[in-house]
Amino acid sequence: MWGKGRLIAGLAALAAVMTVAGSGAARVDDTPESLRAEAFEAAQWAIASDAADALAKVSARFAEGNDALGRLAEERETLLARRDALELELERLYAVQGDEGRDRRAAARADYDAVRARLTAVDADIEARFPAYAELTSPRALTVAETQALLKPDEGLLLVLVNPEATYVWGLSRDRVEWARAEELGDAAMTAAVTKLRESLTTAAQNRSDLDPAIFAGRPVAAFDRAEAHRLYAELVQPVESVFEGKKTLITVVTGALTTLPLAVLSTQAPQGPDGPDALAATPWLIERYALATLPSVSSLKALRCHLVSDPALRSPGCPASAGAEARPAVPATPAARPFTLAAFGAPILAGAPDYASRGAPAADSVLGEGRLADVSRLKALPYLPGSKTELETLKTRYPRALVRIGPEATETAVRQADAAALSAARFVVFSTHGLMAGSTAAEPGLVLTPPDQATEADDGYLSASEAAQLRLNAEFVVLSACNTAASDGRPGGEGLSGLARAFFYAGARSVLVSHWEVSDAATTELITASFAALDTPGADIGDRARALQSGMRAVRANRAWTHPAFWAPFTLVGEPG
Known part of the structure; x- marks a missing residue:
């Protein structure tokens, strides 16, 4: 997001500040408050995130309020994705021998050179015509005071920076700030701890007859480590935590291995008694104490609350006076003015036998055809999802004015073309289907829709991340009700939230609900429908997604068969909590 140079500079600055703080070395401004504030900013420079980059870019488009810039920015993202795909294709073609390999490499190289030339031209055009865009897409770190001004009275913010030697933590509310150093949780120790917890979360933990059908039947079983969670x-x-006293919502910004673990599964009390469903049911979880939402960076708070707003009156009082003041999206701001409150797609027509346990599916490269298109025969062989159908039918009943495409109507053509206008006008967007993780080849993460008889560039039954990024949304809440939708885009070292979450942020979402592992079909149906029911509770703020998700998790945990966090905790709300 901020470039390798700034990342290195941020780490160096953080190390320098921590050294001064820990050594007692004299400095003119080395009060605890000044050191804490300086370290808070330095920590932000040390965080690089593709999802944060996507939020910054879409907020810049809104702030400029210019369709020409929007077209150029979207073309630039498409060119970047195409450039990266061609680089991978060229690497793969070097293994193809003879004349065929040479000819295919030459064609790919010509495409690559043309894409790079066009990318250079687009960058020059943006710089010449929209100089403010570059400034907004390279946001600086926020000060403690700026961050506090953007927080609501009932919110706290937790920043966790994992470093090789230790982990640094900051807690902020509107009127307080604290920081701490976790000496025993350097990068290696943190990775080991998260891996240990995820082993049980991704094996459904307890293979007993009174539980939901085992998500991972036949795989090794591991009990959830409540001691490690605590x-x-x-x-x-x-x-x-004293900073968060009386707060209802906790916004988190985490790094390293923590990006793959929902903080909802942390336990606020040391475990008592033996493991088992009764012990899990009695465990006090962090999600019971706070509604949780996560952001890819602290500066994303400014992007969401100062730029990505449909009405200047909705901007945070902590925003600078000039930031996004002229932003005016084309879609009306008030819910009553929108033609569709909800647009939902899913339960695709698939030929595989229904799998009542899971919405899991193989990696994306397993369905990739000879070229860039998906192999429709492989898509059609995936298991049908009865829970998705129930989920969408329930939402359709709850929102009579909703656009809901189920089964044969849930196609890529509908999403990208026929229903594009309705999709762009919806306040809530739901995709309930199989989610495929990025593979080891050029295959991107994506969502499965009803496959056509023959794959085309317009519709191959697979909405990839780059295609999702080209959607035009004005959605407050995008729900990716599928497996592994929080996974990275498959690049070496790619951080969590860099795949589908990034794509939907770039498309215009304010918040995205994503999953961290293979989810239970039945439990997910309950979680999603209960979360939307909480949005409609009399007296509730319809925009309060974090508290709605908290209610959805509570509803799932109320079922004794689903007390294990593998069932109720896979989803994380990323973005504006409400």
């Missing part, structure tokens, strides 16, 4: 809470949250 240790992470005690090291990362408890030292600064």
